[in-house]
Amino acid sequence: MQDKKQEWQRVGIYFLLSYAIAYLPEIFLGWKMGNYENWNDPKLMVWFLFATFSPAIAVVLTRTITGEGWKDSLLHLNLKGNLKYYVLSVFFLIAFELPRGITANLMAGETPFAGFTVPKFFGILLLTAGMSIPLAFVNFGEELGWRGYLYPKLEKLIGVPGTVILGGIIWGLWHAPLTVKGHNFGTDYPGFPYLGLLLMSLFCISLGAFLMWLTKKTNSVYPASIAHSVNNNSAGLVAYSLFSEKIDKDSINLFQQSAVMIGYMLILAIIFTLLILKDSKKQNIPAET
Amino acid sequence: MKGLLYKELVQNKTVLWSVGLCCVFSSFFLGIMPFLLDGEESIENDSYSVIMMLFVTILDYFFLLCLQGNFFQNDERKKWAYFVASSPETSAGQVRSKYFLVILCDMGVLIWTYFFENIANVFQNTLTGTISISAIMFFFHLFLSAFDIPFMVRFGTKGGNMVHTVMFVLLAAFCGIYLLFGDLSVFGSFDAFYEKIMNFLNSENTSDWIYFGIGLFMWIAMGLYYLSYQLSCKFYLKGAEHYAR
Numbered sequence: 001m002q003d004k005k006q007e008w009q010r011v012g013i014y015f016l017l018s019y020a021i022a023y024l025p026e027i028f029l030g031w032k033m034g035n036y037e038n039w040n041d042p043k044l045m046v047w048f049l050f051a052t053f054s055p056a057i058a059v060v061l062t063r064t065i066t067g068e069g070w071k072d073s074l075l076h077l078n079l080k081g082n083l084k085y086y087v088l089s090v091f092f093l094i095a096f097e098l099p100r101g102i103t104a105n106l107m108a109g110e111t112p113f114a115g116f117t118v119p120k121f122f123g124i125l126l127l128t129a130g131m132s133i134p135l136a137f138v139n140f141g142e143e144l145g146w147r148g149y150l151y152p153k154l155e156k157l158i159g160v161p162g163t164v165i166l167g168g169i170i171w172g173l174w175h176a177p178l179t180v181k182g183h184n185f186g187t188d189y190p191g192f193p194y195l196g197l198l199l200m201s202l203f204c205i206s207l208g209a210f211l212m213w214l215t216k217k218t219n220s221v222y223p224a225s226i227a228h229s230v231n232n233n234s235a236g237l238v239a240y241s242l243f244s245e246k247i248d249k250d251s252i253n254l255f256q257q258s259a260v261m262i263g264y265m266l267i268l269a270i271i272f273t274l275l276i277l278k279d280s281k282k283q284n285i286p287a288e289t
Numbered sequence: 290m291k292g293l294l295y296k297e298l299v300q301n302k303t304v305l306w307s308v309g310l311c312c313v314f315s316s317f318f319l320g321i322m323p324f325l326l327d328g329e330e331s332i333e334n335d336s337y338s339v340i341m342m343l344f345v346t347i348l349d350y351f352f353l354l355c356l357q358g359n360f361f362q363n364d365e366r367k368k369w370a371y372f373v374a375s376s377p378e379t380s381a382g383q384v385r386s387k388y389f390l391v392i393l394c395d396m397g398v399l400i401w402t403y404f405f406e407n408i409a410n411v412f413q414n415t416l417t418g419t420i421s422i423s424a425i426m427f428f429f430h431l432f433l434s435a436f437d438i439p440f441m442v443r444f445g446t447k448g449g450n451m452v453h454t455v456m457f458v459l460l461a462a463f464c465g466i467y468l469l470f471g472d473l474s475v476f477g478s479f480d481a482f483y484e485k486i487m488n489f490l491n492s493e494n495t496s497d498w499i500y501f502g503i504g505l506f507m508w509i510a511m512g513l514y515y516l517s518y519q520l521s522c523k524f525y526l527k528g529a530e531h532y533a534r
Contacts, residue, residue, distance in 0.1 A: 042410035049407055119497040126504025130511075134399050134427045135420070 004157060011153050014062040018145055019174060021054035026177035036183040052138065055145020055174075062149070074148045074221045082218040089214055089223035090129050093207075093230050094238050096268070100261050101242030114244030124234075124241045132229040139228035140221070143211070146171050148221040151212050160276050164212065164269060168205025175200050189255035196255065199262060206265035207231060209272040216276060236261075293378055293386035297360065301390070304359040308394060311352040312401055320345045320409040336484075338413040342406055346423045349398050350430045355453070357391055357434070362446040370529035380525040384442065388518045391434055399427045425503060432510040435517035443524040445531060 025047035033039050039048075050057070063070060079086070102112040146167065154163040178184060179200045180193040189195065211224040236257065298305070319341055364370070364383070374380040402423040410416055433456065441449030474481075489495060 040416055042407075042414060042416055045416065046407055046411060049404070117497065119501040123497050123499075123501030123504050126508060127500050128504075130428065130504055130507030131421060131424045133511075134396060134424050137396065137400055138403070 007153055007157055010062060010066050010068065011150065011157070013065060014058050014145070014149060014153075015170065017061050018055045018058035021057055022051040022174060023177055025051050030177055030181045034181075035187060036178065036181040039181075053141035055149075056141035059145050059149045072152065073144075074152075074215060074219060075144075076220055077222055078218050078220045082220070082223070085214055085218045085223050086226065089227040090133065090230060092210070093227055094125060094129055094234055096264065097234060097236065097239040097261075098242070099264050100236070100257065101239035103260055104239070104247060104257075105242065105244050108244055108247050110244040110246060113242060114246075115242050121238075121241045124237050128234040128237055129230065132233045133226055135233060136222070136225040136229040139232060140225045143215075143221045143225040143228055146208070147211050147215040147224045151208070151215070160280060161273055164209045164273050164276075165205055167212070168208040168269075169201045171208055172201030172204035173197065175204070185255040185258055199255070199258060202266065203258070203262050206262060206269040209269040209276070213272040213276050216279065290378065290382055290386060290389075293373075293382055294389060297386050297390045300363050301360050304356055304363075305394070308353050308356050309397075309401075311356070312349045312398060315348045315352070316345045316401075316405045316409070319348070320405065321412045324409075324412040324414075335415045335417075338410075338415050339417045339419060341413075342409065342417045342419040343422055345405070345409075346402050346419060346426055349402060350395075350426045353394055353398055354430060354433060354437070357394065357437075358441060358446045358449050358453070360387055360390055361438075361441045361449065365445055365532045366534050367529055367532045370526065370532065374526060374529075381522045384518060384521045384525055388438070388514070388521070391438070392431070395427055395430050395434075398430075399423055425507070428507045428510040431514045432506070435510065435513040439517050439520045439524060442521040443528045445528065 029039055029044050029047065032044060033041060039045065063073075101115075105112055105114045108114075150170065151163055151167050154167050158166065175184065176197055179196045184200055185196045187193075207228075211227060214223045214227060215221055217223075323341065324338075364387075370380070370383075373383045376382075403420050406417060406419060406423075436456075437449055437452050440452045444451075
């Protein structure tokens with residue numbers, strides 16, 4: 001009981017710190033600059049760095065304040081025996097963009113792979129996948145915080161499905177100052193910005209399940225950082241590379257496109273939550289007998 | 290591995306500091322100083338800022354490439370080589386720690402250029418967005434190191450330096466030949482140069498193949514680096530026989 005109370009306290013401190021450090025500069029930027037497309041003032045963009053790394057800063061502060069140390073920080077690479085998960089972290093989310101491209105083509109009355117050419121498709125695939133590996137450090141801060149600290153704590157407190165949902169909502173709403181300024185889905189969609197916030201939370205629930213599975217499988221936050229980096233850097237590029245020439249990429253509604261993608265990803269969330277549950281059961285059986 | 294890596298970090302503290310200081314000073318003098326001296330009004334050219342940031346990025350990786358030979362030189366002792374080969378880590382562990390250290394430094398330079406770009410942009414009063422170029426340079430450094438390191442392991446740092454010299458001489462010869470016989474009109478002004486590069490990259494016909502080539506190069510660089518590690522493991526004890534001490 002005392003342990004649970006202590007864990008909730010730690011989660012609370014981390015939650016407050018990660019939100020405060022991210023929200024303050026982002027709200028300030030939004031107030032000064034308006035919508036996200038106007039955020040091009042280099043002086044203010046430096047503040048944005050703090051927001052990006054706020055989960056990592058919050059972890060360092062929380063671990064220091066609570067005195068819990070760096071045990072279970074998941075900072076080891078654990079490459080041995082886990083190479084397949086590292087490969088998966090690079091290519092899985094890119095492969096997941098294929099249905100999005102195929103759906104767009106079918107909706108435009110084209111064949112599924114209408115826009116496919118070898119240099120265009122494989123060029124973007126190899127480039128985004130390759131580049132995302134070293135650039136994973138940009139997302140390392142988030143992964144250290146969410147998958148490396150918050151999710152394991154929540155898992156102990158509310159179980160796997162609860163962690164996927166609550167963790168996803170916390171992670172999704174952490175993006176709120178950006179979402180309401182149009183960063184994720186633009187501003188031109190019905191129910192703006194509330195539907196955007198809901199969609200972002202659903203997206204984070206889905207992606208969070210996969211990242212949580214990766215982290216638990218490897219006992220390391222690095223594969224999740226790479227997968228997160230792939231997700232951010234590819235940003236639909238692989239799907240776009242399949243688009244037929246008939247589809248005008250500039251007129252694509254980000255919200256509609258993301259809604260299609262998130263539809264697919266929710267299936268992913270269910271599959272990975274079940275996989276985590278299955279693994280947890282496997283691990284618990286020898287301990288109980 | 291952890292222990293050997295710790296040894297590498299402690300042993301190469303001076304080299305690491307040197308790489309760090311070189312990066313900091315070169316970045317400051319090229320990326321910020323010109324803009325501080327001339328003020329925001331006189332340098333309002335975005336392409337100039339981009340080219341300066343590219344130059345800073347290339348220079349930072351160049352410093353690392355030049356100084357990384359010291360990581361190997363510090364361990365060129367027969368006694369140490371045979372000791373580590375007989376330890377549970379074996380010579381493969383020793384080589385692995387060196388390769389890992391080079392990647393760590395490569396990552397360090399990438400992270401530095403990312404943060405520095407954000408700070409320099411404040412003085413340049415523009416957003417240059419050259420981090421993807423820095424990521425490509427990361428792989429280019431891996432590619433060069435993949436050739437460089439096995440020579441250092443097999444023939445000592447002197448052998449490695451020979452490879453460096455040959456690489457730079459070839460590069461200088463290529464530049465020299467281009468300067469003598471090539472089309473120099475593209476270098477007429479920063480704007481013209483930048484515009485030509487951007488037009489080339491954005492043209493429908495070439496961009497797909499360029500992206501394909503760069504993407505493929507990244508994966509080839511990673512593969513070569515791994516092959517280079519395997520080769521260095523084989524060469525390590527043969528190389529140790531030629532150590533002076």
